[in-house]
Amino acid sequence: xxxxxxxxxxxxxxxxxxxxxxxxxxxxxxxxxxxxxxxxxxxxxxxxxxxxxxxxxxxxxxxxxxxxxxxxxxxxxxxxxxxxxxxxxxxxxxxxxxxxxxxxxxxxxxxxxxxxxxxxxxxxxxxxxxxxxxxxxxxxxxxxxxxxxxxxxxxxxxxxxxxxxxxxxxxxxxxxxxxxxxxxxxxxxxxxxxxxxxxxxxxxxxxxxxxxxxxxxxxxxxxxxxxxxxxxxxxxxxxxxxxxxxxxxxxxxxxxxxxxxxxxxxxxxxxxxxxxxxxxxxxxxxxxxxxxxxxxxxxxxxxxxxxxxxxxxxxxxxxxxxxxxxxxxxxxxxxxxxxxxxxxxxxxxxxxxxxxxxxxxxxxxxxxxxxxxxxxxxxxxxxxxxxxxxxxxxxxxxxxxxxxxxxxxxxxxxxxxxxxxxxxxxxxxxxxxxxxxxxxxxxxxxxxxxxxxxxxxxxxxxxxxxxxxxxxxxxxxxxxxxxx
Numbered sequence: 301x302x303x304x305x306x307x308x309x310x311x312x313x314x315x316x317x318x319x320x321x322x323x324x325x326x327x328x329x330x331x332x333x334x335x336x337x338x339x340x341x342x343x344x345x346x347x348x349x350x351x352x353x354x355x356x357x358x359x360x361x362x363x364x365x366x367x368x369x370x371x372x373x374x375x376x377x378x379x380x381x382x383x384x385x386x387x388x389x390x391x392x393x394x395x396x397x398x399x400x401x402x403x404x405x406x407x408x409x410x411x412x413x414x415x416x417x418x419x420x421x422x423x424x425x426x427x428x429x430x431x432x433x434x435x436x437x438x439x440x441x442x443x444x445x446x447x448x449x450x451x452x453x454x455x456x457x458x459x460x461x462x463x464x465x466x467x468x469x470x471x472x473x474x475x476x477x478x479x480x481x482x483x484x485x486x487x488x489x490x491x492x493x494x495x496x497x498x499x500x501x502x503x504x505x506x507x508x509x510x511x512x513x514x515x516x517x518x519x520x521x522x523x524x525x526x527x528x529x530x531x532x533x534x535x536x537x538x539x540x541x542x543x544x545x546x547x548x549x550x551x552x553x554x555x556x557x558x559x560x561x562x563x564x565x566x567x568x569x570x571x572x573x574x575x576x577x578x579x580x581x582x583x584x585x586x587x588x589x590x591x592x593x594x595x596x597x598x599x600x601x602x603x604x605x606x607x608x609x610x611x612x613x614x615x616x617x618x619x620x621x622x623x624x625x626x627x628x629x630x631x632x633x634x635x636x637x638x639x640x641x642x643x644x645x646x647x648x649x650x651x652x653x654x655x656x657x658x659x660x661x662x663x664x665x666x667x668x669x670x671x672x673x674x675x676x677x678x679x680x681x682x683x684x685x686x687x688x689x690x691x692x693x694x695x696x697x698x699x700x701x702x703x704x705x706x707x708x709x710x711x712x713x714x715x716x717x718x719x720x721x722x723x724x725x726x727x728x729x730x731x732x733x734x735x736x737x738x739x740x741x742x743x744x745x746x747x748x749x750x751x752x753x754x755x756x757x758x759x760x761x762x763x764x765x766x767x768x769x770x771x772x773x774x775x776x777x778x779x780x781x782x783x784x
Contacts, residue, residue, distance in 0.1 A: 310395060313370040314350055317397070320362045325403075327351040336398055337388050340381045340445065341647050341654070344741065346388035348375070351398045357478075357486065357517045360399065364515065364770070365484035367397050373773040374399050376511035378453025379424065381445040383654065384739030386457070386510045386775045393774060399515060401452055407431045408518070415523040416475060416492040421452025421516045428521065437523040440467040440559075444640050452516040458508035460735030462560045462594075462639075465691040467524065469735070470507065476520030477503035479513075482766040490520045505761065510737055511772040513765045527596035529603040530559075532632035533611055535623035536587030540665045540690075542619045543589050547661070547691050549619075550593065554610055557603065560594035561691030562639055568685050571645030572638045579638055582624040589686075591620075592639055642687060646698060651707055653682070653699040653714045657725045658734035661693050667728050671697045674724060679717060694734035697721065719745070738776045747778055 317326045327333050328350045337346040349372065354360045367374045373396040377387045380400075389396040401422035408418040412435040419428060425446035432439040443449060443461040453459075455477065459470045467473060476490040489503045506513055537543050543563055550558050566585045573579050583590060597603040607625060614620040626632035646652055659667045668686055675684050685698040699717055701710040722732045722745050738746045747755070762769075762777050773779055 309370055309372075310349055313366065313372055313397075316366045316370070317350060317352055317363065320366060321352055321354060321359055325353050325355065325359070327353070333398075336377065336380060336400060338380075339383065339385060339387070341383060343651060344385045344388075345391055346385070347391045347393065348389050348398045349395045351377075351400055353400050353403045355403045357404070357480070360401075360404070360480045360515055360517055361484045361486060363397070363399055364480055364482065368482065368484065368768070368770055371768075372397055373770055374515070375772050375775075376401065376452070376456065376515045378402075378422070378450030378456070379445065379448040381449040382453065382457065382739060383656075383736050384733070384741040386737055386739030386772070387453070390740055390774075396773065401450060401515075401517070404517060405450075410435045411492065412436060414492050417521045417523055418476075418490060418492070418518065419451060419521070420518055421450060421455070421478075423451050425449050425451055425454055427451075432521070432523050433526065435523065436526060438526040439473070439521055440524055441470060441473055444643060451519055451521070455507050455516050455519055456509060456511050457737040458735075460689070460692075460694065462562060462689060464689060464694070464735075465561055466556060466559045471504065473522050474503065474507060474519055475522050477506055477516060478518035479506050480515045480517055482514065482768070482770045486517075487514070488518070490518060492520050494522075505765075508737075510739060510776045512762060512776045513771060515771070525598065527559075528599035529601070530594065530596045530632070531603040531607045532595075532626040532635055533591075533593045533607055533623055534582040534626075534635045534638075535591045535593065535611065535614075536583035536621045537589050537591060537619065538587060538621055540589055540668050543591055543690060544661065544664050546591065546614055546619050549614070550610065550691075554595060554606060557595045557597050557601070557606065558593065558691070559596045560592065561689070562592035563686070563688055563690035563695070564590040564592065564639060564642065565684070565686035566590060567683065568642040568645075568687050569638065571649065571685065572641035574645035574648050575641040576637060579634075579641060581638065582635060583622040587621050590638075591690075592635055639687070642685070646685060646700065649700060651710050651714065652685075652701065653717050653721070655697050655718065655721055655732075656694070656734050656736040657697065657721075657730055657732055658692070658694045659725070659728045659730035663728050663730070664690060664693060664695060667724070667730065668695065668697065670724050670727070671721060674720060675699060678720070679713075682717070689734075693730075722749075740775055743774070743776065743778055746776075 404422035
């Protein structure tokens with residue numbers, strides 16, 4: 301294990317880094333580092349000896365090698381838009397160096413014939429999507445933070461988003477990967493092949509590893525045909541049971557054309573209006589749940605007619621109370637603004653219990669009912685917020701503390717609430733992290749929930765690739781002295 305570095309070692313480390321990267325590539329002053337040490341929500345604050353911003357893969361390798369020689373851990377960082385504290389060392393931890401990849405951001409090759417896109421890991425997701433669009437294709441991963449999150453971070457956390465229902469998680473959209481290993485060597489599988497059955501698929505080790513096995517520096521992405529028609533509907537339903545019935549029917553009757561199926565509890569609407577006071581719901585708030593349904597298809601299919609016919613059938617069956625199909629791209633964006641605004645609105649209100657859980661599709665109604673009952677019984681002053689990607693079983697069940705509660709008290713109570721909420725998730729054999737990752741914020745609950753075989757296997761992989769715990773120490777896998 302790495303020992304805490306002495307002051308003289310820190311001075312020597314920074315000198316070596318500056319000698320290799322140049323002064324502009326190494327930030328050591330507190331005022332220069334501050335923007336890299338706070339997460340998007342503002343809930344977590346970290347610390348680091350230095351923030352290094354390499355301009356090339358060779359510089360990433362040099363930085364890793366320098367830190368290895370000095371016995372200092374490295375934390376890979378993308379757009380710093382994560383929500384579980386995996387992208388920077390926590391305050392009070394042992395000394396570490398952040399390697400931020402924002403300057404490693406070139407589009408390497410767009411291959412329309414192979415429907416692939418090769419690029420540096422520091423490219424933002426939006427840049428990747430724009431490059432795919434320029435080829436006449438699309439990269440369908442879609443996140444609220446796509447203007448700032450980086451594609452390397454998306455891979456390292458196996459990001460999800462609103463289009464998982466049709467296209468899968470990031471893991472299913474990556475054909476090849478390049479990574480700097482803990483010894484400074486470079487490994488690559490950037491062949492752009494859809495079928496490659498030569499032994500272990502090593503890239504899968506790095507996808508979802510949260511930087512604990514190596515630093516992802518490049519990716520080969522799988523592109524998809526760009527839809528000619530995108531249709532968006534907003535509907536009100538009387539119960540979450542009806543919502544999940546509609547989801548199941550949509551899968552059967554509209555098949556692969558459904559790209560998004562989002563659930564919004566109407567209690568979330570006031571939070572969206574904190575971001576835009578002019579936001580109006582397309583349907584009445586008398587319905588306890590709203591649905592956002594998106595369908596996309598090629599030009600030979602009439603997506604509008606298919607979606608309108610499906611909704612008419614749902615209305616006739618009494619499953620939907622009211623529905624509106626967007627008549628323009630602008631109106632569709634106004635529907636999505638509600639879904640995106642409620643997330644930002646919660647952050648603006650302040651600290652809140654944030655969860656990112658998944659259960660089997662058939663268990664979604666029972667899980668939400670159990671979570672609501674728990675909140676009403678044990679925390680009646682806290683306000684539940686229920687929303688998420690219901691079509692794939694991913695529910696965000698959040699709780700807002702009473703207005704005026706001191707942040708310190710809210711944080712303390714929030715830990716207790718989260719522990720109980722995760723116990724409910726475990727009762728349903730679900731996951732405490734559907735798409736946000738584990739990071740440092742969820743590491744205790746994650747590790748406790750693993751069986752002995754899982755722990756031993758994960759530890760064996762980590763120890764084999766990173767025996768000195770150089771890569772993102774304390775993230776995803778607890779350091780040994782913290783586990784004991």
